[in-house]
Amino acid sequence: MYPRAFDYVAPETKQEVLDILAERGGEVKVLAGGQSLIPMMKLRFASPGTLVDINRLSGLDSIDIQNGHLRVQALARHSDVVRSDVVAAENDAMASAAPWIADPLVRNLGTLCGSVAHHDPEGDWASVMLACDAEVVAESRDGGERVIPIAGFLVDMFTTSLQPTELVTEVRVPRYRRGGGNYQKLERKIGDYATVGVATHLELDDAGSISNAGIALTSVYAHNLKVTDAEQALVGNAPSVELFAEAARIAAAACDPTSDVRGSAEYKRDVVRVFTERGLTASLAAAQG
Amino acid sequence: MEITISVNGTDNTVDVEPRMLLVDVLRTRLGLTGTHIGCDTTSCGVCTVLLDGTPVKSCTLFAVQADGRAVKTVEGLKQNGDLHPIQAAFKEAHGLQCGYCTPAMMLVGSVLIEENPDPSEDDIRWAISGNLCRCTGYINIVKAIRLAAETVAASS
Structure with a gap:
């Protein structure tokens, strides 16, 4: 072709x-x-x-810490994220999602920034970035640098607020002091789109209560869905099995999956519930670990 | 556009349209038909080549992107006329049935055993998870890659 x-x-x-x-x-x-x-x-x-x-540009393939953020530049490949010690040390949700992006061959060329800018509604990275409150950094000749919160960047499927004159130079997530995250993905085979994906991120205060929470879903809505109601149900509370079950119930109610070859809508909705509970439990374990 | 790609150690200069895929330059312009075309939709991995040593799908890369870079295909695996250990192991362990996925499997396997000289079965299965074998002959493919790793370890 x-x-x-x-x-x-x-x-x-x-x-x-x-x-x-x-x-x-x-x-x-x-x-x-x-x-x-x-x-x-x-x-x-x-x-x-x-x-x-843009593959001939130099100095645009770093994954590093800059100004309180974990920064992934435009030419860092998925496989670089998989291998990155900085990501492993800094962000559990990203570290957990990276090995499940596409397949090993695609990971050797594909980029995190490209995936976010492409905004396939079934892409995994956009959910992780929504859960972690990422920012997209874009540059243009006449407008200079623009920092766009991820929720404002992702407009609708295959549609972002990036201007035609702008180049995405990096995607970055805030560092956290005490927190953890996770990505749960169900796929029929390696390289397939997610049947269901759930990104979770939790931060804890000194008393052990949840100070910040992120939950975002893949492949169960017209676009990657940040479940703000479920996040708000968590914040300010001490983590518990009951609390996570409640957040999972809210997430399952918020999604709107379609029945297709990968499963019925009812099945996918229940996987959202189960994955949200599992993801929050894993995120908490990572935060306390 | 005129581009120069090093293929299996030899520079090749070809004039191509930018939309020409690397796999087609290899097959139709350079006559290297060991790189196969399967799905043509970035799913099956039979078109795998090594781009500067890294396995990539040559159906999802324009040839112009490889200008000035080094490509290795299955034809470049043999060393001084002898089979590469991965080729010998696929022969010995019956790592192929129809053979269609074999060049890609061998290239991916050759990179794996360089990076990880003692791969577990899980390591091998993970490494070839972007490559489909529609004969479903995975068991012998995994055995062949493991045998190649053992052969290399024993000879060094």
């Missing part, structure tokens, strides 16, 4: 990329890992006039 013909440019500096985006705007797609974009181009769901390959 072949995409429609396009202009291909592979600049070596970020400034050149930003210039092209400023000048050609909406007809341009940025190529990072390409593991979602190239299949879409081959199916001709996407037909950009110009493809800007």
Whole structure:
């Protein structure tokens, strides 16, 4: 299968990329890992006039700590996240999700930033980022740097608030002092979309009560769904089996899965409940560990 | 666009449209038909090649992206005319039935045993989890990769 013909440019500096985006705007797609974009181009769901390959840029593949955040830059691959000691030490939800992104071959090219910017409603990273209150950093030639909270970045399926002139340069999550997280994913086989995915994140205060909570769901709504009501039910309370069951009940009620080859709506809704309980339990264990 | 790709240690300069996929340049322009096309939708992994030593799906990479980079295909596995230990092990352990997935399985296996000289069955199954064998001959594929690791360990 072949995409429609396009202009291909592979600049070596970020400034050149930003210039092209400023000048050609909406007809341009940025190529990072390409593991979602190239299949879409081959199916001709996407037909950009110009493809800007950013893989020749240097200094854009770090995963590190910057200004109180764990930062993942635009060219860090999923496999880099899997192998990252910084991620393992800093963010349980990301560390737990990374090995379940796509398959090993796709993980070698695909990027976390690209996955978030693509916003496939069945993508795993967007849920993890919603649970962890991530921010997306975008740059443009004329607008400089813009920091966008993840909830405002993800607008709807395959739709974000990124402007056509902007380049996503990093996705970052706040560091936490005492906390833990988890990602539960049910898939039919490695590389398939999630039947159900649940990202959870908990932070505890000195007394052991929940000071911050994140719950977000994959593949059971029209887009990745942050379950704010369930999060609010947790915050301010001491963690308990009953409390987690209540949050799980709220999450199951909030989702709106469709029946398909991966399972019935009723089944998926119950998996959301079970995974939310399991995820919160695992998050608490990580926070207390 | 004129691009130069090092394939199995030899520089190849070809003139390609940007939309041409790496797998098609390898097969139709360079005649290296050991890299197969299966699903053509980033699912099956039979088009796996090593890009600067890393296994990737060559149906999901434009050839222009490989300009100036090194690609290794199954044709590049043998060393000084002898079978690579992974090839010898697939032969010995009957690691193939129809053979369609075999080049990809061997390339992935060769990288695994370099990175992890003593892989467990789980390690091997995890490493090949992006590669489908529709004969479902996984048991012998796993055995072959394990045998290759043992062969390399015994000879070093």
